[in-house]
Amino acid sequence: MGAIYLVRHGQASFGAADYDLLSEQGKVQSTAVGAELRRRGARIGEARCGSLLRQRATAAAALAELATGLSAKEDPRWNEYDHLDVLAHHGTPVEQRDPRVFQAALDAALRSWTRAGAGSPCAESWPAFGARTRAAVAELAAALGRGEQAAVFTSGGVIAAVAAELLGGGAEAFLHLNRVTTNAGITKLVAGQSGLSLLSFNEHAHFESTSLLSYR
Template identity: 55%
Template sequence: MGAIYLIRHGQASFGADDYDVLSGLGRVQARALGAELARRETAVSLAWCGTLSRQRATAELALAEVTGGISGISVETDARWNEYDHVEIAAHHGGGLAQDSADPRAYQHMLEHALRAWVEAGAGSPCAETWPMFLARVRAAFADVVSRVGTGQRAAVFTSGGVISTLCGDLLGDPVTGLLSLNRVAVNAGLSKAVTGRSGTTLVSFNEHGHVDGETVGLLTYR
């Protein structure tokens, strides 16, 4: 049986000119995630990430902790692991409200409504990537990883909350609920785990975040 760890990137730069950059806290979260994998003695032999800066930086920082700074784990970059385009979805389905670091709750409230409208619009959404297209690409990316993970191997995928929540919901039989409900509680640098073998692929954990909670509670963020 093989294992696939779906890892959300560390905190990005919400409200900044360039959102797609890890914040200082996000970099600390990424290292804490890597330290947790090292503590578990997780022998990661395969790794993927999207092309987004926040995903690639999280992979680099976390895997450096896993290997003790020794290079050896090659990370395969695949754009199918990128997040949905929240800016375009907000523009077409949420009234175009921009990120505002002074009021993140208002933006989150808008985004949740916009995501629901995006899903309900289906193939008729004016977004360049519709919900059916997004679902198809993340399913295909996950299927490719599953096909390459052998017995006893451990794979790490560094991606985003919407992707992880959709796939975890899909493994439980409902990708829409995954996107609309699980995504709401996904934490930065959270860890979800699926196992795969002859009986199929099964979700065994979602959104583990003890490494950014408890004694390290100051590291816990959702956006």
């Protein structure tokens, strides 16, 4: 059966003028997750990433560590939801200073966003976000031959949405999974005759014995 590794991007620049840039720790995490995939003997023949800078930079660093000569194809369907838009329409915009305060505000806004459904005033509603992530993963899975593997460098919300869908947990599962995704964590899907299955979620043992583990 085929396999898809969903990799969350390395740590972005929380609190900086441009959040989308990888932090110095994020750059190290991106190389480390590539080394972890190499250690596992992953045979990556296809790679995808969103169009966000933090996703593209993570893909480049990780794939360079794999040393396959492969580059990730950009597909904006792998982009994260617009957290600023969600906060603006379903919560209270909050400065990126205290990660805990910011996360609490974001959690509340995301809950409101998912409950609003297609009626959300955001540029992208929760149903639309789910539809594009489902389409992206389904298309990639269909392109894999028997035993072929792919890696996708994306974001925590995308990974949480895909995992929640495969678990049949809907929006509530998404909210819980989204909260705990680690930077440069690995989620593995397998594609077989019965369709896609979630084999593992948010693996981060490659960081637990170091100071590299982070969530935001």
